[in-house]
């Protein structure tokens with residue numbers, strides 16, 4: 001039944017340019033598409049593939065169950081591969097139009113294995129698959145590559161890498177349609193290793209919807225709810241920048257040792273950003289466009305979101321948002337994760353100052369936390385010159401080289417830098433970056449606790465809205481006690497996994513307009529099958545467990561906050577920030593984190609090492 | 625099939641291409657509701673990415689648009705397709 005309503009899985013082996021089509025697995029409905037399908041398919045490889053740069057490492061790209069339909073904001077692309085930065089089966093997710101067009105081409109998923117001897121790009125056009133030479137594109141930035149491909153393949157979507165991916169910098173990423181980053185952790189380097197410059201997809205086949213009228217009514221309802229949001233206009237201008245009051249406190253610099261001075265923060269503010277905004281850009285099917293065209297000096301350029309520029313600009317010391325945007329656009333075009341790039345540079349500077357690196361290592365330069373030094377060292381990494389060549393491997397690969405003392409200065413979780421500094425305010429992100437096998441990534445911890453000072457009742461309302469029982473919500477957010485962030489993360493992760501399997505965007509204004517029941521009704525209408533909110537929540541739980549199981553050996557021993565985050569964060573002209581609980585009335589210590597994680601594991605039914613148990617494997621019928 | 629030709633400015637709609645964000649909701653809904661086969665090509669409206677300004681879009685209607693239905697305008701979240709007041 002399911003297979004008839006759905007597209008195929010396309011597998012391409014670049015070793016012999018061979019491609020095959022198969023049906024989706026029989027248990028599709030247990031995992032759905034997107035993140036679920038990607039992790040289900042990845043389970044076939046986890047035993048045999050241990051090296052991200054093995055030609056057998058699959059690049060799995062999937063579309064969600066609702067992608068390509070009128071369901072609002074349903075075109076998120078999911079991808080799983082063994083990530084070079086930290087050797088985990090990372091589950092990545094990005095906007096753009098790729099997922100919708102993959103569906104329109106007749107596919108649910110794409111699996112690329114092998115390695116092409118010559119640079120190639122893949123074109124999928126309504127079930128026709130071609131590998132074309134990419135010699136002329138190799139070495140080019142992503143923006144130009146994608147525009148060239150759009151010109152040659154009208155009405156297409158493109159995932160492309162830049163020189164960073166080609167050079168296998170372990171924190172190279174790809175862009176989807178020049179406006180969404182895909183694959184923090186080195187997905188771009190996996191494509192580069194495969195000789196795959198880009199994937200182009202276009203198609204005209206609308207996905208089958210068994211109960212079309214019912215589906216349209218449900219989709220229209222969600223669509224209207226989004227358009228009625230009172231803060232929609234502001235969102236279209238600022239997007240995630242709307243959380244600035246909280247984010248701005250978390251902009252630390254100098255390798256997470258100092259918060260940015262207030263006057264510098266103001267120059268990165270949304271108000272400063274809006275002066276550069278030309279117009280919003282939407283992912284396919286999204287009424288809440290927060291991708292954007294921005295203009296600084298030259299022609300207007302597309303970006304994923306402005307706040308990211310503020311965050312990476314804070315790391316390297318951009319003097320204002322215009323410089324920060326330029327830096328991010330340049331990094332994106334080169335195909336590198338600007339956050340990790342500047343985290344690695346900050347780490348190297350600290351190693352120099354601690355005497356672990358000498359002038360011999362730096363080519364005679366004294367390293368200091370100045371914008372100029374950040375720029376020079378970043379350039380060396382991107383060109384893989386001198387010390388930069390080593391740093392291009394990331395944190396963990398350099399553990400032996402720089403010793404315990406050196407790696408001890410790196411601010412990382414599972415080999416990846418935190419996105420923001422949790423010391424000014426603890427939200428779900430504090431724990432979700434620990435419990436995500438991939439390492440720091442923000443959205444799984446998303447909840448109203450993102451904002452400080454929320455009342456327990458409002459947190460409980462949120463928990464109920466994502467399917468948590470009343471009793472459990474009382475335990476997590478009691479009126480007369482502490483908010484249990486770690487326990488809450490178990491439920492926000494499952495909800496994230498569920499919506500990401502549908503292909504729905506997890507940005508705040510989007511998911512608050514979907515609930516488990518309304519989303520499940522859409523799935524039921526698409527598949528013409530029984531499917532309710534509880535089924536959807538169980539998919540979320542199953543998918544998260546599968547994701548964790550795919551990373552079977554990565555358990556509690558990786559779930560450690562870096563030492564620096566337990567140190568005070570210096571704030572120029574004001575009191576230091578110490579890592580505290582949500583209420584800011586209790587210090588967070590390593591013991592606090594450990595006991596929180598134990599509660600989280602127990603809530604998940606995992607063992608005390610954070611491993612998925614055989615009971616869960618059986619109960620959720622996970623794939624091994 | 626009836627010959628289709630392009631109608632750039634149908635009298636029922638005020639089209640502002642510069643407001644279009646490329647979400648393609650109009651096409652997907654129109655094709656889903658009025659398309660005879662399950663093909664995006666059967667939409668009576670077409671939005672395509674420009675060449676040159678790759679982040680801008682051109683909007684076309686086909687002559688077989690049932691302009692009375694106005695579904696595309698209803699689903700357009702960015703005011704690129706407005707129903708003309710009579």
Ligand code: SF4
Pocket residue numbers: 073074075095096281282283286287288289290291505506507510
């Ligand atoms: S909210 Fe932003 S990221 Fe999410 S689907 Fe819409 S445009 Fe894309």
Ligand code: SF4
Pocket residue numbers: 653654658667668669685688689690691692693694695696697
């Ligand atoms: S008016 Fe109706 S038929 Fe014409 S393009 Fe819009 S949705 Fe399609």
Ligand code: SF4
Pocket residue numbers: 643644645646647648649650651671681683696699700701702703704705
């Ligand atoms: S619905 Fe509106 S904004 Fe979206 S593609 Fe159509 S005309 Fe453009």
